[in-house]
């Protein structure tokens with residue numbers, strides 16, 4: 110066990126809690142053969158779809174956050190089945206988001222606060238999250254997550270097929286350096302005020318090698334040297350009152366990427382600033398994205414959706430929470446998610462037909 114934080118270094122303003130080192134956690138909960146196959150296939154497929162070598166659409170779909178392992182697993186099993194049905198046209202990756210960036214304050218996710226009560230039992234959070242991700246990988250579903258704490262990848266990166274750097278951290282050098290060493294494609298969200306330029310800068314930064322202060326698997330301080338991540342791309346997520354999922358927005362993002370000599374393939378997030386966090390609007394946005402794909406747009410390589418079992422969101426109160434309903438942003442319910450994914454699959458099929466080169 111290593112001390113996670115030293116109070117002496119920051120003037121005694123924080124308490125310390127010990128947690129397992131990455132080596133200890135990975136030895137206790139190692140990757141199984143099935144999980145390795147799922148992660149590797151997920152990364153390979155995501156790279157091929159994002160580069161345009163595979164003409165399917167990447168569908169990054171799942172809850173805004175996981176707060177209940179049983180609901181997360183129930184969702185994963187249903188999504189695995191649906192992903193199999195749509196596999197000719199969609200490459201489905203499940204959002205297993207366990208760290209939540211907050212605009213100001215709020216619950217920060219299952220990893221840091223698994224009891225949902227501010228007790229911040231990190232050791233329990235690490236074990237809970239790694240166990241859940243292992244089970245999801247073993248059912249054969251590739252996993253997507255947002256990288257928020259720079260310490261988290263040492264415990265979890267071997268389970269992740271697609272990563273995101275969020276709108277609130279995309280300008281952070283720490284997160285760009287982190288992405289430069291991650292072994293999976295990483296989506297850079299546009300900034301929270303709408304700037305796509307900062308996501309383009311993040312891609313350029315993360316593609317370069319970096320060296321920075323970090324920790325080895327035993328928790329000891331080391332200089333981490335990265336070789337650069339060639340698989341980063343923009344995720345258009347809009348901003349408050351300023352969505353950016355329409356054809357003109359995709360063209361403008363492609364122009365910025367081309368000007369930086371980067372490939373123009375990108376992902377569009379139908380939620381967040383593109384839906385105003387309204388799950389009903391999210392379904393409409395997803396359909397409009399599908400219409401662009403169906404008309405032959407080849408820059409749109411993926412779509413992100415926030416969906417859970419029950420539509421909407423809930424505030425946690427003294428009573429039993431609703432099983433399978435988000436406690437962070439509102440999500441589309443399962444039935445709507447099924448319809449939207451079928452529509453996106455049809456859009457990818459249509460694009461294949463309209464872009465086929467005549468013999």
Ligand SMILES: O=C[C@H](O)[C@H](O)COP(=O)(O)O
Pocket residue numbers: 173209210211212213214215381437438
């Ligand atoms: O995706 C989830 C939320 O949008 C993100 O965590 C910010 O939430 P907040 O604005 O409620 O803090």
Ligand SMILES: C=C(OP(=O)(O)O)C(=O)O
Pocket residue numbers: 173206210255274275276277298346381
């Ligand atoms: C927090 C998220 O996104 P964004 O960074 O776009 O707000 C998210 O996808 O959960």
